[in-house]
Amino acid sequence: MTPTEASEKALEICQLAPIVPVLVVEDVAHAGPLAAALVAGGLPALEVTLRTDAALEVIAEMARIEGGVVGAGTLLTPEDVKRAKDAGATFGVSPGATDRLLDACEEADLPLLPGAATASEAMRLFERGYTVQKFFPAEAAGGASFLKSLSSPLPLIRFCPTGGVSPKNARDYLSLPNVVCAGGSWVAPKEMVASGDWAGIERLAAEAAALPR
Numbered sequence: 017m018t019p020t021e022a023s024e025k026a027l028e029i030c031q032l033a034p035i036v037p038v039l040v041v042e043d044v045a046h047a048g049p050l051a052a053a054l055v056a057g058g059l060p061a062l063e064v065t066l067r068t069d070a071a072l073e074v075i076a077e078m079a080r081i082e083g084g085v086v087g088a089g090t091l092l093t094p095e096d097v098k099r100a101k102d103a104g105a106t107f108g109v110s111p112g113a114t115d116r117l118l119d120a121c122e123e124a125d126l127p128l129l130p131g132a133a134t135a136s137e138a139m140r141l142f143e144r145g146y147t148v149q150k151f152f153p154a155e156a157a158g159g160a161s162f163l164k165s166l167s168s169p170l171p172l173i174r175f176c177p178t179g180g181v182s183p184k185n186a187r188d189y190l191s192l193p194n195v196v197c198a199g200g201s202w203v204a205p206k207e208m209v210a211s212g213d214w215a216g217i218e219r220l221a222a223e224a225a226a227l228p229r
């Protein structure tokens with residue numbers, strides 16, 4: 017898959033809803049009901065971070081939920097790419113980008129949303145063909161005003177800001193011309209997942225899905 021094709025696919029996925037839930041799931045038993053609640057609330061694209069031992073099994077379980085589009089986050093190495101793809105991930109997300117990681121995703125036909133936090137990083141990815149990128153860590157790297165400043169010199173690059181995005185600031189990002197969607201963990205709070213409050217998570221998802229963009 018070429019970087020251009022990967023970005024087209026990433027754009028399609030980002031356009032499904034204003035928010036992509038960023039999920040840190042410890043217990044595979046939570047995977048099915050959590051994905052079902054988020055999808056029912058209107059958030060079909062799900063990013064499962066490879067930050068827990070259960071993550072690959074969680075991806076496999078979530079991939080069975082109808083209407084869901086399940087990706088793997090925290091991709092750092094070519095090995096991560098292979099494991100994510102084998103588990104059933106249909107897209108990948110990375111906090112930054114290395115040539116080895118980009119090569120691996122292109123070879124594995126895994127559409128990637130690669131991370132960038134500066135103009136130079138975004139330009140490098142754009143030069144290779146990645147027109148849709150994750151802006152990470154969004155709040156710490158300069159927030160919505162930083163991203164707004166990139167839109168004039170880099171109008172052809174679109175972003176999914178992630179990291180510190182919340183219901184308080186999501187609108188600031190989503191109203192920018194160079195933002196397609198945003199990523200955030202607030203729609204699946206740890207305590208609600210642990211207690212199995214799927215109705216509460218569906219409500220949070222519905223609120224996020226209704227955010228204007």
Ligand SMILES: O=C(O)C(=O)C[C@H](O)[C@H](O)COP(=O)(O)O
Nearest residue numbers: 038065089090178179180200201
């Ligand atoms: O593990 C990764 O690759 C990530 O994507 C990190 C996430 O962007 C943040 O964990 C977002 O988390 P919040 O700031 O809580 O919304």
